[in-house]
Amino acid sequence: MGYAEVSVNSPIAQRRTFSYAIPSGLGIDVGQAVWVPFGDKLLQGIVLELSQYPAVEETREIAGVIEPDPVLSPSHVLLARWTSEHYLSPLFDAVVLMLPPGFRRKVVTFISSPARAPEYDISSLTREQRHVLDLVGKQGKVSLRELETALGKKRAQAIVSQLVGRGLAVRSYELERVKVKPKKVRYLHLKVEAGEARQEAAKLREQGKASRQASLLEFLSQATQPVPLSEARRKVGSSASVIEALVGKGLAELQEIEVKREPISYLGITPSEPLTLTAAQKSAFESIRSSLLQVARGYTSPTVFLLHGVTGSGKTEVYLQALAEVVKLGKRGIVLVPEIALTPQTIERFASRFPHKVAVLHSKLSLGEQFDEWQRIREGEFDVVIGPRSAIFAPQPDLGLIVIDEEYEWTYKQQDKSPRYHARDVAIKLAELTGAVIILGSATPDVETFYHAQRGDYHLLQLPERVTPSEGSPLPQVEVVDLRDELKAGNRSLFSRSLSQATAKALAGGEQVILFINRRGAATFIQCRSCGLVLRCRRCEVTLTYHSDEDVLVCHQCNYRVPVPQICPRCLSRRIKFLGIGTQRLEQEASYAFSPARLLRWDSDVTRRGKHPHEQIINKFRAHEADILIGTQMIAKGLDLPLVTLVGVVSADTSLNLPDFRAGERTFQLLSQVAGRAGRGILGGQVIIQTYSPGHYAIQAAARHDYAVFYEQEIAYRRQLRNPPFTRLVCLVYSHTNDVLCQREAERMKRFLIEERDAQGIADLSLIGPAPAFIHRLRGRFRWQLVLRGSEPSTFVSQIPIPPGWTVDVDPVGL
Numbered sequence: 025m026g027y028a029e030v031s032v033n034s035p036i037a038q039r040r041t042f043s044y045a046i047p048s049g050l051g052i053d054v055g056q057a058v059w060v061p062f063g064d065k066l067l068q069g070i071v072l073e074l075s076q077y078p079a080v081e082e083t084r085e086i087a088g089v090i091e092p093d094p095v096l097s098p099s100h101v102l103l104a105r106w107t108s109e110h111y112l113s114p115l116f117d118a119v120v121l122m123l124p125p126g127f128r129r130k131v132v133t134f135i136s137s138p139a140r141a142p143e144y145d146i147s148s149l150t151r152e153q154r155h156v157l158d159l160v161g162k163q164g165k166v167s168l169r170e171l172e173t174a175l176g177k178k179r180a181q182a183i184v185s186q187l188v189g190r191g192l193a194v195r196s197y198e199l200e201r202v203k204v205k206p207k208k209v210r211y212l213h214l215k216v217e218a219g220e221a222r223q224e225a226a227k228l229r230e231q232g233k234a235s236r237q238a239s240l241l242e243f244l245s246q247a248t249q250p251v252p253l254s255e256a257r258r259k260v261g262s263s264a265s266v267i268e269a270l271v272g273k274g275l276a277e278l279q280e281i282e283v284k285r286e287p288i289s290y291l292g293i294t295p296s297e298p299l300t301l302t303a304a305q306k307s308a309f310e311s312i313r314s315s316l317l318q319v320a321r322g323y324t325s326p327t328v329f330l331l332h333g334v335t336g337s338g339k340t341e342v343y344l345q346a347l348a349e350v351v352k353l354g355k356r357g358i359v360l361v362p363e364i365a366l367t368p369q370t371i372e373r374f375a376s377r378f379p380h381k382v383a384v385l386h387s388k389l390s391l392g393e394q395f396d397e398w399q400r401i402r403e404g405e406f407d408v409v410i411g412p413r414s415a416i417f418a419p420q421p422d423l424g425l426i427v428i429d430e431e432y433e434w435t436y437k438q439q440d441k442s443p444r445y446h447a448r449d450v451a452i453k454l455a456e457l458t459g460a461v462i463i464l465g466s467a468t469p470d471v472e473t474f475y476h477a478q479r480g481d482y483h484l485l486q487l488p489e490r491v492t493p494s495e496g497s498p499l500p501q502v503e504v505v506d507l508r509d510e511l512k513a514g515n516r517s518l519f520s521r522s523l524s525q526a527t528a529k530a531l532a533g534g535e536q537v538i539l540f541i542n543r544r545g546a547a548t549f550i551q552c553r554s555c556g557l558v559l560r561c562r563r564c565e566v567t568l569t570y571h572s573d574e575d576v577l578v579c580h581q582c583n584y585r586v587p588v589p590q591i592c593p594r595c596l597s598r599r600i601k602f603l604g605i606g607t608q609r610l611e612q613e614a615s616y617a618f619s620p621a622r623l624l625r626w627d628s629d630v631t632r633r634g635k636h637p638h639e640q641i642i643n644k645f646r647a648h649e650a651d652i653l654i655g656t657q658m659i660a661k662g663l664d665l666p667l668v669t670l671v672g673v674v675s676a677d678t679s680l681n682l683p684d685f686r687a688g689e690r691t692f693q694l695l696s697q698v699a700g701r702a703g704r705g706i707l708g709g710q711v712i713i714q715t716y717s718p719g720h721y722a723i724q725a726a727a728r729h730d731y732a733v734f735y736e737q738e739i740a741y742r743r744q745l746r747n748p749p750f751t752r753l754v755c756l757v758y759s760h761t762n763d764v765l766c767q768r769e770a771e772r773m774k775r776f777l778i779e780e781r782d783a784q785g786i787a788d789l790s791l792i793g794p795a796p797a798f799i800h801r802l803r804g805r806f807r808w809q810l811v812l813r814g815s816e817p818s819t820f821v822s823q824i825p826i827p828p829g830w831t832v833d834v835d836p837v838g839l
């Protein structure tokens with residue numbers, strides 16, 4: 025008899041599999057979804073391994089198969105195990121990432137006849153039992169739910185148990201079907217000849233009325249085939265009443281047609297040809313191509329490439345051509361982007377290069393649509409799958425290339441639920457398991473990624489120059505404005521003299537301006553308005569966070585607390601309590617200062633409403649329906665806005681003062697990305713950064729577009745303060761409705777961990793905290809955190825029983 029190691033869908037299962045015997049006659053494969061008895065329940069499980077011998081003495085039998093074909097490929101099985109072990113997450117949580125969407129669905133019980141029924145005397149059965157057997161005999165199988173409706177819940181269950189007990193019926197289980205509604209589109213077409221429609225339009229115009237009906241008629245008379253209603257509306261700007269009027273007059277007709285769901289609207293997307301690569305692009309591309317060929321011939325294991333190129337240096341074109349190469353080799357690719365809603369332009373570029381061969385995964389799809397898309401990907405319908413972090417788990421067959429655009433983005437880390445994986449690290453593992461080549465692309469590589477490239481773990485490719493508007497166009501000029509000087513000069517507005525003048529000049533020239541502030545996390549820190557001093561923790565070097573409820577400053581790493589000083593300890597000024605600014609206030613001030621400029625605000629308050637708000641805002645701004653765009657980090661994403669000649673960073677200090685050792689890196693990345701938005705067109709561009717810390721290395725390096733200078737300084741600090749990549753971190757968070765109990769438990773845990781560490785004699789492991797988490801209170805629960813730092817903190821934590829209420833984050837990105 026064979027045995028199977030099964031990952032079971034139960035919170036009790038944690039990181040382990042369970043052994044089950046395979047009943048004879050049941051064909052079981054690795055990756056198959058099965059039903060297994062677990063306690064007194066029947067649960068879903070996935071077979072991860074087959075073996076001759078069970079891992080324990082007593083095993084139960086697999087109850088049945090959920091789907092005849094394996095749902096996980098062998099490399100996904102290995103990836104699930106790795107993810108669970110690396111991130112210390114329950115195994116089934118990792119498995120679920122790779123299952124068809126909605127796999128954790130309701131179970132439907134069916135009753136059917138056994139393969140061989142025992143002899144029985146019909147008179148020994150009750151009338152109801154006979155009735156059920158009759159039904160089963162006629163229909164082959166009957167759902168328990170149907171019987172319950174007919175006989176009542178209790179009765180039905182009792183009768184089924186009696187019949188099963190006598191061997192006259194068997195139960196089987198299936199997952200509820202995912203309901204996929206067919207997609208229908210309404211089309212509009214003429215009911216009359218095109219000529220007649222044009223005459224009718226001319227008549228309406230002559231009468232000087234219903235000009236919009238006339239426009240619509242003219243538009244339809246030119247169309248060679250029925251036009252989707254939405255397109256007719258967009259093109260001609262006709263409302264429902266205009267369309268109704270034409271239909272009412274018998275001139276046009278609406279028709280509903282069922283269409284195949286296209287993940288992308290190809291309306292307005294024309295196929296594109298590969299561009300002739302610049303010398304730098306060509307050399308990067310050739311390295312990638314040669315690696316792809318070597319792997320295909322089985323000569324080498326695949327390479328991890330870091331493609332470092334400033335914004336606009338043509339990285340995307342390199343991805344596109346590398347993907348085309350992969351397709352030529354009969355393989356496929358996965359492309360990860362930080363946020364799908366913010367990258368419509370990028371998706372269009374992929375869609376136009378690989379028409380109808382691109383799948384897009386995103387959370388706006390309904391469950392049915394996601395399920396549909398998953399199946400089509402698995403069947404190999406697409407050359408390229410594009411999506412956010414979870415797309416790394418798409419069932420893309422014959423994987424040959426993985427691209428991670430803007431690899432430093434924090435959205436690649438899943439922070440809010442288990443497994444707390446980083447898509448970049450998962451991708452590197454997946455590439456290793458499948459033999460895929462991987463490209464990490466970035467203008468501002470993560471310091472840890474660059475460190476690996478420096479050490480030779482990754483192959484570094486560089487695109488040092490912009491390709492547009494022409495090859496070698498300069499990056500925008502960056503001016504750093506010292507806000508302390510503004511104050512000295514009596515300027516109390518949010519805009520320095522320099523920024524005001526530049527804005528006025530750009531607007532006068534009919535150009536566009538972006539005003540940027542960073543409010544993510546909205547950490548409130550206290551700053552001296554005279555000398556710019558920000559108070560930091562003496563032990564951890566991180567910025568102290570202001571807690572208005574207690575009027576104290578707190579270190580979110582070690583819980584050091586001080587009252588807010590009345591005067592600045594450096595310059596003795598009394599103007600020390602200066603807090604950050606928000607987008608709304610910025611909008612208000614800008615509307616006074618730059619009237620009559622048209623303003624457009626883009627932040628999460630605005631985009632939470634509506635369905636395609638990001639796209640709408642981008643399109644509105646690109647159509648020059650506004651002069652000034654005011655926004656937060658969303659603006660920094662890969663937008664191409666040729667009319668923008670000036671970007672003003674109203675305050676660089678918010679991100680600089682995040683209570684996190686990565687604050688400097690984060691600031692450099694943000695400023696570089698924001699600066700990359702200026703001067704994308706032939707008009708050139710300028711960037712003005714306002715700050716109280718003009719001398720900070722992150723700001724200085726961003727102003728000179730100098731990644732190398734930034735990296736050297738940052739890596740030196742990391743080494744000095746023993747932060748990653750020189751160590752690794754595990755963050756443990758405990759949450760509780762009672763703050764005092766929460767803190768107490770965190771302290772108890774710390775003592776326990778220290779005892780364990782010392783008992784095991786691990787020298788190189790330090791415990792930081794406990795301290796209130798950065799977001800101290802979340803949905804009514806308080807959170808305290810403990811950080812473990814060392815060379816192998818997760819190996820240590822993996823042996824510790826973690827009590828309920830704690831979450832474990834391995835390699836956290838934000839502390």
Ligand code: ADP
Nearest residue numbers: 299300301302335336337338339340341491492
């Ligand atoms: P990145 O991804 O590095 O920001 P892109 O690939 O988006 O850069 O390129 C920036 C712009 O330059 C795009 O408009 C792109 O079409 C154009 N471009 C890229 N490579 C070339 C090339 N070899 N020749 C002409 N234009 C190019």
Ligand code: ZN
Nearest residue numbers: 552555592595
């Ligand atoms: Zn001061």
Ligand code: ZN
Nearest residue numbers: 561564579582
């Ligand atoms: Zn501290």
